Amino acid sequence: MINIFAFNIPFASIFLLMITAIVTPLLPKKNRFNEKFSCCVIGLVAILSAYLLYALTNGGQSLAFNFSMGHFPAPWGNELRAGPLEAILALFFCVAMLLSLTGNFSSTAEDIAPNRRQIFCVLVNLLMASLLALTYTNDLFTAYVFIEINTIAACAIVAVKEGAGTTRAAIRYLIMSLVGSGLVMIAICLLYDLTGHLLMQNMHGAIQVLMVTKEYTMPLTVALALITVGLGIKSALYPFASWLPDAHGTSTNASSAILSGLVLKGHIFTIIKIFYRVFGLDVIHYLRMDTAIFIFGLVAMIMGSVHALRQTNIKRMIAWSSVAQVGYIFLGVGLNTVAGVAAACLHIIIHACVKPMLFTAAGGLSAVAGHKKNLHELMGTFYINRWAGLGLIAGAFSMMGIPAFAGFASKLSLTMASFDHPFIVWSLATLATSSVLNALYYVPAVIVVLTKNKNAQNKITAPEPTTLYKFSMFVFLSLNFYLGLFCMPLLRLITRGVNVLQ
Amino acid sequence: MHEELKNIWKNFFNWVLGNGPRPENEVIPPDPPPDLPFTQKPQDKYSRFHEATIKERYEQWLEIHGLHIFSILYSGLSILTCVVIVCLLLATVAELPPFGHERNPANNEVIRRYVEHGGHETGAQNIVAGLILDYRAFDTFGESAVLFTAAVSVLMILGASRRNKLNKSPSLKSETTSRNFLQRGPPSLDEPILRGVASLSIPAILMMGCVVVINGHLTPGGGFSGGAILSTALILASNAYGPERVHEFYNERTFIVSSSTALMIYALSKGYSFFTGANHFHSIIPKGTIGNIFSAGLILPLNICVGLIVAGTLYTFYSLFSKGDL
Amino acid sequence: MLGKLFLNHYEAVAVILFGIGMTNLLLQRNLIKKIIGLNIMDTAVYLFLAAKGFVEGRAAPILISNGSGGWLNSSDLYVNPVPAGLVLTGIVVSVSVTAFSLALALKLYEYYGTLNIDEALMKMTEEQVELETTIEKAEEDVLAS
Numbered sequence: 001m002i003n004i005f006a007f008n009i010p011f012a013s014i015f016l017l018m019i020t021a022i023v024t025p026l027l028p029k030k031n032r033f034n035e036k037f038s039c040c041v042i043g044l045v046a047i048l049s050a051y052l053l054y055a056l057t058n059g060g061q062s063l064a065f066n067f068s069m070g071h072f073p074a075p076w077g078n079e080l081r082a083g084p085l086e087a088i089l090a091l092f093f094c095v096a097m098l099l100s101l102t103g104n105f106s107s108t109a110e111d112i113a114p115n116r117r118q119i120f121c122v123l124v125n126l127l128m129a130s131l132l133a134l135t136y137t138n139d140l141f142t143a144y145v146f147i148e149i150n151t152i153a154a155c156a157i158v159a160v161k162e163g164a165g166t167t168r169a170a171i172r173y174l175i176m177s178l179v180g181s182g183l184v185m186i187a188i189c190l191l192y193d194l195t196g197h198l199l200m201q202n203m204h205g206a207i208q209v210l211m212v213t214k215e216y217t218m219p220l221t222v223a224l225a226l227i228t229v230g231l232g233i234k235s236a237l238y239p240f241a242s243w244l245p246d247a248h249g250t251s252t253n254a255s256s257a258i259l260s261g262l263v264l265k266g267h268i269f270t271i272i273k274i275f276y277r278v279f280g281l282d283v284i285h286y287l288r289m290d291t292a293i294f295i296f297g298l299v300a301m302i303m304g305s306v307h308a309l310r311q312t313n314i315k316r317m318i319a320w321s322s323v324a325q326v327g328y329i330f331l332g333v334g335l336n337t338v339a340g341v342a343a344a345c346l347h348i349i350i351h352a353c354v355k356p357m358l359f360t361a362a363g364g365l366s367a368v369a370g371h372k373k374n375l376h377e378l379m380g381t382f383y384i385n386r387w388a389g390l391g392l393i394a395g396a397f398s399m400m401g402i403p404a405f406a407g408f409a410s411k412l413s414l415t416m417a418s419f420d421h422p423f424i425v426w427s428l429a430t431l432a433t434s435s436v437l438n439a440l441y442y443v444p445a446v447i448v449v450l451t452k453n454k455n456a457q458n459k460i461t462a463p464e465p466t467t468l469y470k471f472s473m474f475v476f477l478s479l480n481f482y483l484g485l486f487c488m489p490l491l492r493l494i495t496r497g498v499n500v501l502q
Numbered sequence: 503m504h505e506e507l508k509n510i511w512k513n514f515f516n517w518v519l520g521n522g523p524r525p526e527n528e529v530i531p532p533d534p535p536p537d538l539p540f541t542q543k544p545q546d547k548y549s550r551f552h553e554a555t556i557k558e559r560y561e562q563w564l565e566i567h568g569l570h571i572f573s574i575l576y577s578g579l580s581i582l583t584c585v586v587i588v589c590l591l592l593a594t595v596a597e598l599p600p601f602g603h604e605r606n607p608a609n610n611e612v613i614r615r616y617v618e619h620g621g622h623e624t625g626a627q628n629i630v631a632g633l634i635l636d637y638r639a640f641d642t643f644g645e646s647a648v649l650f651t652a653a654v655s656v657l658m659i660l661g662a663s664r665r666n667k668l669n670k671s672p673s674l675k676s677e678t679t680s681r682n683f684l685q686r687g688p689p690s691l692d693e694p695i696l697r698g699v700a701s702l703s704i705p706a707i708l709m710m711g712c713v714v715v716i717n718g719h720l721t722p723g724g725g726f727s728g729g730a731i732l733s734t735a736l737i738l739a740s741n742a743y744g745p746e747r748v749h750e751f752y753n754e755r756t757f758i759v760s761s762s763t764a765l766m767i768y769a770l771s772k773g774y775s776f777f778t779g780a781n782h783f784h785s786i787i788p789k790g791t792i793g794n795i796f797s798a799g800l801i802l803p804l805n806i807c808v809g810l811i812v813a814g815t816l817y818t819f820y821s822l823f824s825k826g827d828l
Numbered sequence: 829m830l831g832k833l834f835l836n837h838y839e840a841v842a843v844i845l846f847g848i849g850m851t852n853l854l855l856q857r858n859l860i861k862k863i864i865g866l867n868i869m870d871t872a873v874y875l876f877l878a879a880k881g882f883v884e885g886r887a888a889p890i891l892i893s894n895g896s897g898g899w900l901n902s903s904d905l906y907v908n909p910v911p912a913g914l915v916l917t918g919i920v921v922s923v924s925v926t927a928f929s930l931a932l933a934l935k936l937y938e939y940y941g942t943l944n945i946d947e948a949l950m951k952m953t954e955e956q957v958e959l960e961t962t963i964e965k966a967e968e969d970v971l972a973s
Contacts, residue, residue: 004781011780015773018647022765025654025758069640071779072623075612078640119658126651133644141914145644148921149651152928156655159932164939168948171932175862178925179854182869185918186591186846189873192910193598193880196607206607222594580855588847595839596832602884608908609883616910617903621891627899629889629906634913645917652924656931721890726920792891792899819927823934 002063006055010082010136011067013045013090014129021125025118032109034121039101042128046094053087053493062496066138075202081138085345085497088490089135089269093262095479096352097128100257103360103472107367111161111252120160127153127258131266140188140278141198143270147184147234151177154263157255158247169246176233176243183230190223191278200277211283221287227274228289235267237330238300241323245307248319253363256315257356260322265348268329272341276501281336294334294423298430300327305437313373314362317441318355321399324434325351331427332414339417342495347410349490350398350483354406357476358395364388364465364473365449375445380453385465387473389449394480396442401435406480409487411435625789625798626719635719635801643772646808650765653757653815660822661754693742700742707735715809719798725805729812736817745825748817757814764807771800838879845872859933859943863926870922874915881911 020041024034056063064083068074101108101124112120126149133146155177159170192198194216195206210216233240248256275284284290304324311317325347332344366373368384382389398407411431418427483490599606616633624632634642715728740748778785790797833840849872852865889909891899933943940948 008777008781011776015769015776018643019766019769019773021647022650022762022769025762067780069776069780070636071775071785072637076615077637077779115661116658119654122654123651126647129647139638139641141638141917142641142644145641145648145917145921148648148925149644152648152651152655152924155928155932156651156658159655159659159935164948167932167935167939168945171859171929171936171945174929174932175853178866178929179850181925182846182850182853182866182873185870185873186843186876189876189880189914190594190598192914193606193608196610197612198910216597216599219594219597222590576855576857580851583855584847584851587850588844591843591847592833592840593829595836595843596829598836598839600832601836601838601879602882604883604886604904606883608880608910613908613910614903617889617906618901620909621899621901627891629891629909630912630916633909634916638913641913641917645920648921648924652928655928659931659935722888724916726916793893816923823930 002055002065006052007065007067009048009052010080010086010090010132011069013048014080014132014136016041016045017125017129017132021122021129024122024125027118029114029118032117034118035101035105035108038121038125039098041125042094042098042101045128045132046091046098049087049091049094052082053084053091056082056084056087057493057496062500064500075197075199078142079138079199080136081200082136083497083500084493085501086135088349088494088497089265089345090132092349092352093131093135093265094128096261096356097124097131097258099472099476100254100261100356100360102468103356103476104252104254104257104363105468106466107253107363110367113162116160116162120157123153123156123160124258127157127263131262134266134270138200138277139198140191140200140203140274143273144181144184144188147231147267147270148181150263150266151181151234154259155247157258158251160255161250161252163250165246165250169243169250172243173247176240180230180233180240183226183233187223187227187230190219190226194219194223200273203278204280207279207283211286217287221289224279224284224287224289225292228271228293231267231271231274232296232330235264235271236323236326237296238303238323238327239296241300241304241326244323245311245316245319248322248359249313249316253359256319256363257359260319260359261352261356264322264326265352268326268333268348269345272333272344273501275333276341276498280502285336290334290336292334293330294336294427297327297330297332297334298426300324300330301430301434302327302437305434305441309437309441311441312375314366314375314378314445315359315373317375317445318358318362321358321438321441322351322355324438325355325399327434328410328414328431331430332417335417335421335423335427337417337421338495338498339413340421342491342498343410343413343417345494345498346413346487346491349494350406350410350487353476353479353483354395354398357391357473357480358399360469360472360476361388361391361395364469365392367463375448378445379448379451382449383452387465387470391473391476392449393446394477396446398480398484399442400439404481404484406483406487409484409491413487413491621792622789624801625792626801627792627798628719628721628724630722631719631724631801631805632798635724635804636799639772640776643768646765646768646811649811649815650761653761653818656819656822657754657758696742700738704735704739707731707738711735711809711813715805716795716802718805719801720793720795725808726812728805729809730816732809732813733816733820736813737820740817740821745821748821752814752817757818761811761814764810768804768807771803775800836879838882839876842872842876842879845869845875848872857944857946859929859936859945863929863933866929867922867926870918874918877911877915877918881908883907 020038024038027034027037062084064081066074067080067082069078069080071077108117108120130146130149130153134143134150137143137146151174155170155174158173159166188198191203194210195203197203197206207220210220229240236244248260251259275281275289279287301324304320304322304327308317308320308324311320329344329347329351332340332347334340335343364385365378365381365388368381368388369378372378394405398405401408401411415428415431418424421427599608616629616637620626620629620632624636626632626636711728711732713728714723714731715725718724718728736748736752775785775787777783787799789799796802846869849865849867849869853862853869856862856865886907887905889906889912891901892905894900936945936948937943940951942948942951
């Protein structure tokens with residue numbers, strides 16, 4: 001069995017972050033102490049998650065355990081659940097969050113007024129806590145409450161940079177998110193009414209019984225559809241993604257990185273949990289939800305890239321590319337096999353590492369070009385801030401799926417997963433098309449950045465990137481190559497996690 | 503000289519295109535960049551109607567009527583969406599378990615334990631209080647965190663930096679309106695009726711709020727409802743005696759310190775109970791006898807914490823929205 | 829179906845309200861009306877939950893004294909307490925979200941002088957066009973000099 005220290009880690013990580021968030025307003029503001037303190041806590045949680053992962057998987061076993069929140073067992077009290085998959089996701093979420101914060105440490109200071117930075121820290125901690133709670137929770141209503149924390153905190157970190165554009169983007173984001181929350185809420189009520197439980201495994205049992213007796217099939221389908229659409233809106237599944245480029249394109253770089261890399265992923269993982277732990281794969285297949293998700297994923301992969309092609313602003317371009325990448329994840333989920341979901345989880349992790357790197361790099365490049373964000377204004381910036389340039393190139397190659405870069409691994413595993421699936425032709429054709437489309441907009445960006453600027457008078461005396469920026473970019477780059485070259489052990493670990501998820 | 507030549511050429515060009523002479527008082531638009539191909543030249547708006555092509559006529563018509571058509575389309579779309587959602591959900595509701603039936607799936611062993619053992623397991627007479635603050639306390643902790651998140655976010659958006667920003671920013675087109683909108687002016691200080699009523703009712707409201715908070719585990723009510731009642735006392739005081747008087751004992755710093763501390767106590771005490779519960783340790787918190795004020799373990803202190811947070815947060819919302827300051 | 833709908837008429841009314849609220853939230857263009865739509869939607873969910881918690885002929889879930897120092901705790905005396913708990917949580921969430929969206933709406937009004945999100949969008953694009961033309965002019969000046 002698992003030792004008592006590792007057993008308490010899921011609870012401890014959520015509470016540590018919550019308490020940090022609560023205590024932050026009382027801490028001194030000098031020397032950006034708050035931000036450093038938050039970074040330390042997130043780093044600590046990352047270490048704890050790594051230890052949890054080790055404890056859950058050492059010696060070839062795959063353990064999973066339930067942690068009851070309080071003195072009351074499963075169907076009565078709240079519960080957390082941790083398995084290898086949750087631990088891996090928590091680890092990578094923490095690492096990506098930490099790197100997004102440290103990489104953009106100086107740009108945060110430029111974009112956010114000093115008196116708002118403290119609240120920014122509170123929000124980041126709450127966001128991280130809610131992400132971990134969504135990852136670990138075993139209770140659908142707890143998931144709803146933390147989805148709401150996530151929504152408010154995510155909209156607030158868009159609005160933390162003052163300006164007309166960010167306010168409008170935050171409002172659009174908030175309204176779409178609230179529509180999503182409403183759908184999730186009514187779907188949870190329907191499910192509660194049909195099953196009489198709020199805990200995932202008890203709901204699963206009740207739904208299995210309903211499936212055998214063929215009762216309430218229609219309300220069950222509607223509830224599943226509503227919850228999927230609701231969470232799909234929040235995770236920017238294509239037709240509902242109109243809010244994303246505004247929110248991710250206008251906010252400060254750290255917020256963009258966090259929103260694109262992490263917030264979307266929390267909701268997608270909630271969908272995966274609901275599919276696996278509440279309904280079960282056979283019920284999902286019986287209710288035809290897998291095909292619907294698959295088709296949405298295909299459309300998102302193409303349309304996200306098509307929209308990205310039309311952008312001139314680099315941050316908006318990267319934001320639309322997130323829509324396409326979310327499509328990849330939903331494609332994997334829609335395959336509705338263990339291999340497909342494992343590939344989707346791998347892509348969640350890879351995208352959580354690559355997208356913050358792209359946003360950090362784009363922020364660094366536009367900082368040396370005088371905070372201009374249009375692509376043609378970034379000409380030759382590679383030679384001023386080489387670390388940012390390298391980050392953009394590696395990220396772009398990764399998104400295109402060049403071998404040895406991280407994105408290749410996830411595309412490979414998605415391809416492998418779709419081999420024994422009836423829709424293989426569709427998924428392979430769309431993967432290929434989408435890769436070509438990705439190349440069509442990332443290659444010009446790379447070329448622009450690498451082209452030397454002839455107009456000498458445009459030379460801007462840019463500040464040297466800080467050591468922290470270089471270090472974060474270095475970690476991002478090494479993560480990228482690690483995931484690209486040695487992803488197989490990780491994929492095996494994820495597959496084991498998915499196997500014990502049920 | 504150069505400009506004149508250009509003008510002459512322009513008139514000649516227009517004459518060739520059949521647009522006729524321009525009115526005297528017209529401002530001539532700037533030239534398009536020379537390298538634009540002919541087809542991309544901006545359309546001349548002063549062409550007479552019968553000379554316009556069908557496409558131009560359509561565009562003109564769209565420019566005049568487009569907004570109207572769009573809004574009709576929009577409301578049509580709204581009604582359609584509404585009808586579709588409602589029909590879908592109505593069809594679902596028709597299939598749901600019947601209303602008020604005791605054999606419905608929701609009335610299962612979970613409810614039986616809440617009702618039959620809730621009393622001695624949580625010590626609370628009010629089963630709902632025991633449910634949300636003991637059985638499912640993690641949800642309720644999340645709920646307080648939602649309120650805290652919203653409070654700090656609103657404080658950030660509408661808080662201290664707002665006034666300076668408003669006065670400085672040149673890009674505000676509606677600066678005057680927004681200022682009027684924000685600063686309604688202090689309530690006039692000689693309102694004897696308001697003050698008299700306030701001085702009578704504020705103690706009663708405070709008392710009522712405290713009763714609702716403290717009896718949360720015995721009767722309907724609890725931290726949230728009691729806190730909302732308490733906040734109305736603060737709002738009434740702010741209206742009757744002026745916000746400055748309230749500001750003397752309740753300002754931004756007090757709010758942040760009190761709600762952070764209250765939430766901290768909440769988090770730590772609940773964290774203790776979660777920790778002991780999950781690891782099967784014995785918890786030192788006594789449950790007391792059902793029906794007494796000092797019973798139900800942690801529920802009473804938690805209700806007081808929640809009451810403090812809610813009272814402060816709601817007053818903060820009021821204060822920030824009405825005068826843009828706390 | 830109509831008969832069953834009549835049997836579940838509280839839930840039916842709740843989902844009709846839900847639809848109205850959601851349509852307002854999604855498609856109204858005035859922000860305040862959108863937020864009102866949000867509140868209608870949330871309230872509809874509470875009505876739905878309250879209706880789901882009700883059981884014919886049972887009392888509110890607060891223990892009743894049996895007159896001799898004990899408590900009546902038979903489970904067929906009280907209605908389902910879980911929906912009440914969910915509604916309490918939902919109300920707090922709804923208050924928080926409403927306050928936050930009103931704050932953002934106020935901020936939008938300060939920036940654009942309008943509560944209509946489409947108008948704000950149009951003003952935004954106008955401003956962007958202005959900004960771009962000024963930037964282009966400045967660049968041309970630099971090139972010319």
